[in-house]
Amino acid sequence: MGRLSFLTRLFGGGGGRGAQSPDGGIYIRVRCNACGEVIQTRVNPSSELSALDEGEGEGYFVRKVLVGQKCFRPVEVRLRYSDLHGREVSREVLGGTSVE
Numbered sequence: 001m002g003r004l005s006f007l008t009r010l011f012g013g014g015g016g017r018g019a020q021s022p023d024g025g026i027y028i029r030v031r032c033n034a035c036g037e038v039i040q041t042r043v044n045p046s047s048e049l050s051a052l053d054e055g056e057g058e059g060y061f062v063r064k065v066l067v068g069q070k071c072f073r074p075v076e077v078r079l080r081y082s083d084l085h086g087r088e089v090s091r092e093v094l095g096g097t098s099v100e
């Protein structure tokens with residue numbers, strides 16, 4: 001992973017969801033299935049990602065439980081990344097839907 005590809009991704013040249021923002025965080029937005037509220041969270045890849053266990057493949061994951069202001073139902077987000085720069089490979093949202 002060279003410096004050039006990192007910059008390309010940083011400035012949006014690579015596009016795609018889950019791209020790392022300039023402050024180093026990955027912003028995730030989901031819509032609660034129960035009330036429709038959009039809830040945003042931030043993943044800090046340098047401190048929040050955990051390596052996958054052996055047998056689960058290569059990469060990193062993070063699990064977040066988001067609770068909005070309207071109905072207090074938890075929306076669980078499970079994210080997988082191929083590296084610590086926030087290159088997302090899969091996203092599961094329980095109790096809500098992903099908002100691009």
Ligand SMILES: [Zn+2]
Pocket residue numbers: 032033034035036037068070071072073
């Ligand atoms: Zn809700």
